[in-house]
Amino acid sequence: MTTELFIQYLMAGITYGSIYAIVAIGFNIIYNTTGIINFAQGEFVMFGGMIAITLLQFMSLPLAIASSVVITMLIGALIEICFIRWLKSPSVLRMIIITIGISILSREVAVHIWGESIRSLPYFVGNEISSVGVLGARVSPQVFWVVAASAIMVVCLGIFFKTTSVGREMRACASNRKAATLCGINTRNMVTLSFVLSAGIGALAGCVMSPITYSQYDMGTGLAIKGFTVAILGGLGSSGGAVAAGLLLGILEAFSVSVVPLAFQDAISIAILLTILFVRPQGLFGSKEAAGLSEF
Amino acid sequence: MKKFASKLLMAVVAVSLCAAPAFAENIKIGAILAVTGGASFLGGPEARSLEMMVEEINAKGGINGDKIELIIKDSAASPEKAISFAKQLIEEDKVLAIIGPSTSGETMKIKNICQQAKTPLISCGAAEVIVNPVASYVFKTPQKDSFAVKKIYMEMNKLGISKIAVLAGNTGFGKAGKGQLLKIAPEFGIEVVEVEVYDKKSNDLSAVVAKIKANKDVQAVINWSIVPAQAIVPKNMRQAGWDVPLFQSHGFGNIKYVEAAGAAAEGIIFPAGRLLIADSLADDNPQKALLMAYKKNYESKFNEPASTFGGHGYDAITILAAAIAEGGNDRDKVRTAIENLKNFAGTGGVFSFSAEDHNGLDIDAFQMMTVKDGKFVAYTGK
Numbered sequence: 001m002t003t004e005l006f007i008q009y010l011m012a013g014i015t016y017g018s019i020y021a022i023v024a025i026g027f028n029i030i031y032n033t034t035g036i037i038n039f040a041q042g043e044f045v046m047f048g049g050m051i052a053i054t055l056l057q058f059m060s061l062p063l064a065i066a067s068s069v070v071i072t073m074l075i076g077a078l079i080e081i082c083f084i085r086w087l088k089s090p091s092v093l094r095m096i097i098i099t100i101g102i103s104i105l106s107r108e109v110a111v112h113i114w115g116e117s118i119r120s121l122p123y124f125v126g127n128e129i130s131s132v133g134v135l136g137a138r139v140s141p142q143v144f145w146v147v148a149a150s151a152i153m154v155v156c157l158g159i160f161f162k163t164t165s166v167g168r169e170m171r172a173c174a175s176n177r178k179a180a181t182l183c184g185i186n187t188r189n190m191v192t193l194s195f196v197l198s199a200g201i202g203a204l205a206g207c208v209m210s211p212i213t214y215s216q217y218d219m220g221t222g223l224a225i226k227g228f229t230v231a232i233l234g235g236l237g238s239s240g241g242a243v244a245a246g247l248l249l250g251i252l253e254a255f256s257v258s259v260v261p262l263a264f265q266d267a268i269s270i271a272i273l274l275t276i277l278f279v280r281p282q283g284l285f286g287s288k289e290a291a292g293l294s295e296f
Numbered sequence: 297m298k299k300f301a302s303k304l305l306m307a308v309v310a311v312s313l314c315a316a317p318a319f320a321e322n323i324k325i326g327a328i329l330a331v332t333g334g335a336s337f338l339g340g341p342e343a344r345s346l347e348m349m350v351e352e353i354n355a356k357g358g359i360n361g362d363k364i365e366l367i368i369k370d371s372a373a374s375p376e377k378a379i380s381f382a383k384q385l386i387e388e389d390k391v392l393a394i395i396g397p398s399t400s401g402e403t404m405k406i407k408n409i410c411q412q413a414k415t416p417l418i419s420c421g422a423a424e425v426i427v428n429p430v431a432s433y434v435f436k437t438p439q440k441d442s443f444a445v446k447k448i449y450m451e452m453n454k455l456g457i458s459k460i461a462v463l464a465g466n467t468g469f470g471k472a473g474k475g476q477l478l479k480i481a482p483e484f485g486i487e488v489v490e491v492e493v494y495d496k497k498s499n500d501l502s503a504v505v506a507k508i509k510a511n512k513d514v515q516a517v518i519n520w521s522i523v524p525a526q527a528i529v530p531k532n533m534r535q536a537g538w539d540v541p542l543f544q545s546h547g548f549g550n551i552k553y554v555e556a557a558g559a560a561a562e563g564i565i566f567p568a569g570r571l572l573i574a575d576s577l578a579d580d581n582p583q584k585a586l587l588m589a590y591k592k593n594y595e596s597k598f599n600e601p602a603s604t605f606g607g608h609g610y611d612a613i614t615i616l617a618a619a620i621a622e623g624g625n626d627r628d629k630v631r632t633a634i635e636n637l638k639n640f641a642g643t644g645g646v647f648s649f650s651a652e653d654h655n656g657l658d659i660d661a662f663q664m665m666t667v668k669d670g671k672f673v674a675y676t677g678k
Contacts, residue, residue, distance in 0.1 A: 008506035008536070015500060116336040118524040118556055128558035129534035138537045139502075213499030214524045214556065222497045254503040262504045263466060263493045 007137035009254045015143045015212065017250025018150040022205040023227025024234065024242035025157065026198035032174035032237050033187075033194040036095040040079070041202055041227060042220025043106035047072045048203025049215030050110060053119045061124070069203040076199025080192045103220065110217035121210040142211045149208045153201055154243055170194065174237065229273040235283025245284060322365040323358075323625050325350075325616065326385035328396040328406070329420070329609070333372030334467075334496075337522070337550065338398040341606030342420050343368050344598050345590075346395060349613045352593075359620045371397055378402035379409065386413045392625055395612045396420055398605075401468040407434050416631045418616060420608040422546075423472050427654040433631055435654045437611040439569065439644055443659045444546045445476045447567040448518065449484035451664050454677060455541065457515045461490035461508045463501075463529060465521030470496070473520035473545055489513050498525060505532040516541040527557035534560045541565060546662065549604035554667050565675055567662040569604045569644045572672040582641045590643060607643030614642060 023041055030038040052068035059067070083098055084090075090098075123130070124145050131138040161167040172180040173190045181187050206215065213219070230249055234241030249269055256268050276283065327346055330339030350366045358364060367389055369381040378397045385391045386409070393416040397403050400423030410417040411431045419426050419436040426436045452460070460481075464474040474493065481488050490508045494501060508514055517540060519529040526548055533542060542564050548554075549568040554561040570577060574587035590610055594602040615634060622636075623629030637656070640647040645661025664675040 002510070005506055005510050009503055012500065012503040012506065015502070111332070116332070116334075116340070117552060118527070120556065128531045128560040131535040131537060137506075138535060140531075140535045209499075214527070216524065219497075219499070222499075257503040257507050261492065262501075263495065265498075266495055 004136040005258075007135045008139075009258065010251060011134060011137060011139045011143060013251030013254030014247060015139075015146060015250070016253055017247035018147050019205065019209050019213070019223070019246075020226045020230045020249055021243045021246025022150050022153060022201060023223050024230035024246055025154065025239050026202045026205075027227055027231040028237050028239055028242055029157075029198040029201070030194050031231070033170055033191050034084075034095065035177075036092055036099065037228065037231075037236075038195070038198065039096065039099040039224055039228075040103040040106055040220070041198060042222070042224030043103050043110075044072055044076060044199045044202030044220075045206040045209075045223055046110060046215060046217065046220045047075060047106070047199075048206030049121070049210040049219075050114050050119070050206075050217070051203070052207045053121055053210065053215060054114070056121065061122070065121075065204070065207045068207060069200050072203035072206075073196045073200045076195040076197075077192055079199075080195035084195075085188060085192065103224070107218055107220065114217055116217065118214040118216045119210075120214045121207060123211045124208075140212065142208075146208050146212065149204060150243070153204065154239060157197075157201075157239060166193070226269060229269050232273060233276050233283055235285045238283070238285055241283060241285035321362050321625060323362050323620060324365045324367060324389055324391045325613075326381075326389060326391035326394040327366060327368045328371050328378050328381045328385070328394060328402070329368060330373035330398040330402075331368070331370040333374070335373035335399050335522075337603075338420065338605045338608075339370070339373070339396075341594075341600075341603050342396070342398055342609030342612075343370075345594065345606040345609035346613050348593060348597055349610060349617075353617055359617055360624070362620075362625065364617075367391065371402060373399055373402065375402045375405040379405050382406040382409050386410070386415050391415070392620070392627060393418065393616055393630060395609070395616065399468060400426060400472065403434075403436070407431055410434060414627055414631075416616075416619075416627060416634065418612040418634075420605075420612060422469070424476075430652060430654050432651075433627075435615075435634055435649070435656075437608045437615065437642065437644055437647075437655075439546065439657050439661045440655060441472055441476050442480065443657070443662055444567045445473070445480050446484075446659060447662045447664060448543050448565075449480060449486055451543075451565065451675070451677075452486060452516060453484055455516075457541070458485060459487050459489050459513045459515050461492075461511070461514045461517045462488050463492050463494065463504070463508075463517060463519045463521070465496045465525050466493050467496050467522060469545075469547060470521050477518060477520065494521075494525065496522070496525065499528065500532065501525065501528050502532040502536065505529070505536050505538065509533075509536055509538050514540060516543060518543045518545075520545045520547075522547050524556065526553050527561070530557045530560040530564055546604070549672075551601045551603075551672065554670060554672070561667045561670070563666060563668075565664060565666050568665050568672075569607060569661060570663050571602060571604050571607045571643045572665060573663070573674050576674065582639075582646055583643070586641055587643060604643070611642035611644050611647070615640065615647065 026041045051071050052064045055064040125141045169185045170190050173187050230246045234245030329343045331343045350364050354363050371377040395418050398420050400421035403419040403421040403426050411433050417434045422438040424440045462477050464470040492504050544566040546568045548566045571587050577584045591602045619630045619633035622633035635649050638648045645657040647656035649656040665672050666675040
C-alpha cells in the first residue's frame with residue numbers, strides 16, 4: 001500500500017470516526033444521568049441538519065446553524081418533558097422502548113415536514129470539488145470542520161463537567177442518583193438538561209457533517225447503530241472512550257475496504273459490537289466495577 | 297301470464313343493468329405507486345403525473361364520454377403491500393387496469409397475479425424481466441436497463457475506453473444494473489477491472505474511491521445507484537482529484553441530484569429519456585411538443601422540476617387512455633389495443649408495441665447526456 005493510499009484511508013476513517021464519536025457522546029450524556037440509551041439520538045442529528053438547511057433560506061450560515069442547535073435543544077427538552085419526566089421510577093426497558101418510539105415518531109414528523117429528498121448545507125469553505133492536499137492524499141476541507149467541531153465539543157464538555165457546578169451536579173446524578181437527590185440536587189432537572197445537551201451536540205454534528213453525508217429524514221437510524229457500537233466499544237458513559245473508540249471503528253472501517261468488499265463494511269462494525277458485548281461488556285476503556293454498579 | 301310478466305320484468309331489469317353504464321360510466325383505473333418510502337423519488341412524481349393527466353382527461357369530458365376514476369395506493373416500495381393492493385384493486389374495486397408499481401421488485405411480485413386475473417398491468421419499473429419473458433397482460437413504460445448499459449458502452453467505444461470500474465448500490469436497481477453491466481461488457485470489448493457494491497445508506501465513499509483510484513488501469517467509472525450515492529460518488533471522486541470520466545445510470549435523470557452534487561456533477565455522462573433536454577430538441581422531433589407540454593404543466597402545477605420518472609407515469613396513463621379509447625371498458629380489448637399501439641410518442645420515447653415486445657421502445661429512446669453549468673445537455677463527445 002502506498003503512503004498516499006494509506007493517508008487517504010486514514011483521513012476517510014477519521015471523518016467517519018469523528019462523526020461516530022459525537023453521536024456516541026450524545027448517548028453517553030443521557031446514559032450518565034438516566035441510565036438509559038436514548039435511541040432517538042440519531043434523530044437529533046437529523047433535526048440539526050434539516051432545521052439548519054431550512055433556516056438557511058432566511059439567514060446566514062453561522063446564524064442558521066446556531067439557531068438550529070438552539071431549536072433542536074428545545075426539541076430535546078420538549079421530548080424529555082412530554083415523554084420521560086412524568087414517569088415515576090420507570091424501568092430501564094420501558095424507557096428504552098419509549099426512546100425507540102420517539103425515534104420513529106421523529107422520523108415520521110420529519111418526512112411530513114421535509115419530504116424524502118436529500119438535502120445538504122453548502123460547504124463551509126470551498127465547494128463540492130475543492131480539496132486540500134495532506135501528504136499526497138486529497139481530502140475535502142469540510143473534513144477538518146468535522147474533526148475540529150468534534151474536538152472542540154469534547155474539550156468543552158470536559159471543562160463543563162469538571163469545573164461548573166451544574167456539570168458537577170450532573171456527574172453526581174450519574175454516580176449515584178439517590179445520594180444526589182439527598183444532597184438537594186434536582187435530578188429531574190438534570191435529566192432534562194442531559195437531553196438538552198445531547199440534542200445540542202447531535203444538532204451541531206448534523207450541521208457540520210451535512211455537506212459531506214447529506215441530510216435525509218431517515219439518516220438517524222444508521223447513525224444511532226454506529227454511535228451505539230462506539231459507545232459500547234469505548235465503555236458506556238466515558239467521553240474519552242467514545243472518541244478513541246469512534247476513531248478506532250472509523251479507521252477500521254476505512255481500511256477494511258482494502259481487504260474485504262465494501263458491502264461487508266457494516267458487517268465489520270456489527271461483528272465488533274457483538275464481540276465486545278460477549279468478551280468485554282464494560283467496553284475497551286470502561287472499568288469493570290463501574291459496569292457492575294450500573295442498572296443496564 | 298304471471299310467468300310471462302316476471303320474465304318481462306327480468307328482461308327489463310337486465311337490459312337496464314347493461315344499458316345504464318353506457319350513459320355515464322366511470323372507468324376505474326388502479327395505481328400502485330411508492331409515493332412514500334425509499335422509492336418515493338419514483339412514486340411521488342408518477343402519482344402526481346397520473347393525477348394531473350386524469351384531471352386533464354376528465355376536464356375534456358373523459359374518454360368517449362366516460363370519466364376516469366383513479367385509485368392510487370401507496371405501496372411505500374413494499375412488495376407485500378403491492379401484492380395485497382393488487383388483489384384488492386382486482387377483486388374489490390374491479391379496476392379495468394393497474395398502473396405501476398414504481399419498482400421492478402414489486403412488479404415481479406404481482407406480475408402473475410395480474411396475468412391470472414387477466415387485468416392489464418402497465419409497470420413503471422425498469423428491469424427487463426418484467427416483459428421478458430412476455431406475460432400477455434403485463435406491459436412497462438421505462439426503457440430497458442440493457443439499453444442504458446449498451447448506450448454507455450457504445451459511448452465508451454467511441455471514447456476509446458476499454459478498462460473500467462463498476463460501483464453499484466445494494467438495491468434492486470443497483471444489483472440488476474451491475475448484472476447487466478458485467479454481462480454485456482465483453483460484447484463491446486470492455487473489461488471490468490474493479491467491482492464494488494456499497495450499502496444504499498452509505499454517506500461517505502472516499503475510502504472505496506481511494507481503492508479503485510489506486511488501480512491505474514481504470515480509464516472510466518460507472519456508478520449505478522439511486523440517491524444519495526449518485527451525488528456522493530462524484531463528490532468523493534473529484535475531491536480525491538481524480539478526473540476520469542464518470543458514467544451514471546438513467547436513474548440520474550432528476551435535476552435535484554445535480555443540485556445535490558453541485559460542482560461535482562459537472563461532466564457526468566449518463567443515458568436518459570429526452571424529457572430532460574426537451575427545450576433543445578429539433579422542432580420536428582415527434583416527442584418535442586408533448587415533452588414541452590408535460591414539462592410546463594407539471595412544473596407549473598406542482599412547483600418542482602419534471603423528472604423522467606414522472607414521465608413513466610405519464611406514458612402509462614396516456615397509453616392506457618389511448619387503448620381505452622380503442623377498446624372501451626373491457627380488459628381484454630384494452631390489452632389487445634395496447635399491443636396494437638404503434639408509433640405512439642411518449643416521454644420515454646416512441647412506443648411501438650407488439651405481441652413479442654411489451655415495452656415498445658428501442659435503444660434510440662435513450663440519449664447520452666451530460667451536466668454543464670448545473671444543467672442537463674445532450675452529450676456530443678469530447
